[in-house]
Amino acid sequence: MIIIKTPEEIEKMRIANQVVVKALLKLKEMVKPGITTAELDIVAEESIRGAGARPSFKGYRGFPASLCASINEVVVHGIPGKRKLQEGDIIGLDLGAEYEGYYGDAAITLPVGKITPEAERLLRVTREALYKGIERMKEGNRLSDISHAVQVHAEAAGFSVVTDFVGHGIGTAPHEDPQVPNYGPAGQGPILKRGMVLAIEPMINAGGHPVQVLEDEWTVVTRDRKLSAHFEHSIAITETGPDILSEFAWS
Numbered sequence: 195m196i197i198i199k200t201p202e203e204i205e206k207m208r209i210a211n212q213v214v215v216k217a218l219l220k221l222k223e224m225v226k227p228g229i230t231t232a233e234l235d236i237v238a239e240e241s242i243r244g245a246g247a248r249p250s251f252k253g254y255r256g257f258p259a260s261l262c263a264s265i266n267e268v269v270v271h272g273i274p275g276k277r278k279l280q281e282g283d284i285i286g287l288d289l290g291a292e293y294e295g296y297y298g299d300a301a302i303t304l305p306v307g308k309i310t311p312e313a314e315r316l317l318r319v320t321r322e323a324l325y326k327g328i329e330r331m332k333e334g335n336r337l338s339d340i341s342h343a344v345q346v347h348a349e350a351a352g353f354s355v356v357t358d359f360v361g362h363g364i365g366t367a368p369h370e371d372p373q374v375p376n377y378g379p380a381g382q383g384p385i386l387k388r389g390m391v392l393a394i395e396p397m398i399n400a401g402g403h404p405v406q407v408l409e410d411e412w413t414v415v416t417r418d419r420k421l422s423a424h425f426e427h428s429i430a431i432t433e434t435g436p437d438i439l440s441e442f443a444w445s
């Protein structure tokens with residue numbers, strides 16, 4: 195069942211999402227060669243707690259950290275640790291917060307120093323695909339219109355869409371109905387209505403779409419070990435169109 199949120203609830207969710215965004219912007223300034231993902235995780239947690247919120251990934255199904263830090267071939271759910279970022283890496287930062295019972299969730303993928311033109315293109319196209327999906331979040335459209343728009347944009351660039359993990363509803367739980375795949379034909383699924391809040395999160399691979407989970411039971415990598423990128427926003431559907439609760443100035 196898709197839970198409809200009141201305007202008041204959406205404002206609480208905007209606060210939760212802006213707590214996430216504030217932390218992500220701090221991390222963005224720190225992402226440089228030599229820093230460890232554990233150091234990023236500490237700052238993420240301090241930033242969220244300092245804003246009166248709770249890092250919602252920490253302890254979720256046993257996840258050991260506040261931040262998911264996913265380097266290069268890691269698609270999502272990378273566990274922060276002692277690994278140092280290196281020039282030319284890309285790093286996905288996925289972060290969630292709970293504020294007064296409402297959840298926020300957003301992700302960005304950043305370059306570490308100078309990256310290859312192909313890696314730059316992957317980041318750009320993945321972010322664009324997210325916005326192509328968001329553009330479809332209008333009352334009266336169907337859920338899979340979002341999915342289809344993401345897939346078309348990613349595949350037109352020669353990249354492939356991860357199918358094993360999907361976006362989701364969000365609200366008083368970090369994951370609510372519906373699931374939001376990043377692929378599929380348009381015109382299917384529930385009709386979009388105002389008050390729905392969805393986390394749209396394309397995971398796009400430079401090579402093939404297959405992924406695998408490593409022995410830590412969290413880290414998801416591309417099977418061909420080629421690069422993967424991930425961008426995510428939490429977005430409310432309003433009478434005037436999509437309202438990106440986690441929006442911020444990217445650069």
Ligand code: MG
Nearest residue numbers: 299393395426
């Ligand atoms: Mg999410």
